[in-house]
Amino acid sequence: MTEVDIRLAGVADLPAILAIESVCFDEDQQWSKSSWRYDIGDDSTNVLVAVMDGAVVAASSVHLAGLTADLHTIETLPQWRGIGLATLLIARGMAWAQERGATEMLLEVRVGNPAQALYADLGFTPLYERTNYYGPGLNAVVMRRSLNTAYRDEAPSGAERGVGLAGTAGHPDHASEVTSGSLAPLEPHLRVK
Numbered sequence: 001m002t003e004v005d006i007r008l009a010g011v012a013d014l015p016a017i018l019a020i021e022s023v024c025f026d027e028d029q030q031w032s033k034s035s036w037r038y039d040i041g042d043d044s045t046n047v048l049v050a051v052m053d054g055a056v057v058a059a060s061s062v063h064l065a066g067l068t069a070d071l072h073t074i075e076t077l078p079q080w081r082g083i084g085l086a087t088l089l090i091a092r093g094m095a096w097a098q099e100r101g102a103t104e105m106l107l108e109v110r111v112g113n114p115a116q117a118l119y120a121d122l123g124f125t126p127l128y129e130r131t132n133y134y135g136p137g138l139n140a141v142v143m144r145r146s147l148n149t150a151y152r153d154e155a156p157s158g159a160e161r162g163v164g165l166a167g168t169a170g171h172p173d174h175a176s177e178v179t180s181g182s183l184a185p186l187e188p189h190l191r192v193k
C-alpha cells in the first residue's frame with residue numbers, strides 16, 4: 001500500500017509547489033511564487049502538501065474568512081492522480097476550517113473541468129455561474145458545501161472509498177486516524193501517515 005504524509009506547507013516547499021503548479025495549470029492561470037508564499041505565511045490560510053516517497057506531489061490551499069472557507073486551489077501531479085490525494089487534502093482542509101468554526105466551503109471551478117466530479121463526490125453542489133471568471137468565454141461554476149454535516153453522511157459514493165470527516169468508517173489499521181475524529185483513511189490506495 002502506498003504511504004502518504006499530509007503536512008502543512010513551509011517556505012521550503014515553494015519550489016516543489018511551483019513545479020506542480022506549472023504542470024497543472026496553463027501559464028495564465030498559475031499562481032505566482034509570492035501568492036503561494038503569502039498563503040503559506042497567513043494564519044487564515046491552510047496550505048497543505050501531500051508527500052509520497054519523500055517528494056511533494058500535491059498541494060492545496062484553503063482560506064477562512066468568517067464562517068466561510070474557500071478552496072483556493074487543489075492540484076496533483078499527473079502521475080499521482082486518481083488515488084485520492086486531492087480528496088484527502090480537501091477533506092483535511094474542510095476539517096481545519098470546521099475546527100475554526102466555518103459552516104460552509106465555497107470554490108470556483110472552470111465549466112468543463114473534470115474536477116467538478118471530484119467536488120460533487122465530496123458533497124459540493126453548484127450554486128451559480130460567474131461569467132468570464134477565468135477570461136473571455138471562460139466561465140466558473142461556484143460550488144458550495146455545508147460543513148455542518150459529515151462528508152460520509154452526504155456522499156455515499158465517496159464514503160465507499162473510505163474518505164470521511166467524521167471518521168468512524170475505515171480500515172482497522174487506521175484506528176488512530178479514526179479516533180482522532182478527523183479523517184477516516186483513504187483505502188485501498190493510500191495509507192495515511
Ligand SMILES: CC(C)(COP(=O)(O)OP(=O)(O)OC[C@H]1O[C@@H](n2cnc3c(N)ncnc32)[C@H](O)[C@@H]1OP(=O)(O)O)[C@@H](O)C(=O)NCCC(=O)NCCS
Pocket residue numbers: 024025058073074075076077080081082083084085086087088108109110113114115116117118121
Ligand atoms: C483535480 C485534481 C486536483 C484531482 O486530483 P486527484 O489527486 O487525482 O484527485 P482524487 O484522486 O482525490 O480524485 C479523483 C477524482 O477527480 C475527478 N477527476 C479530476 N480530474 C479528472 C480528470 N482529468 N479525468 C477524470 N476525472 C477527474 C474524478 O471524479 C476522480 O474520481 P475517480 O478517481 O473516482 O474517477 C487533478 O486532476 C489536477 O491537479 N488537475 C489539474 C488542476 C485542476 O484543475 N485543479 C482544480 C482547479 S478548480
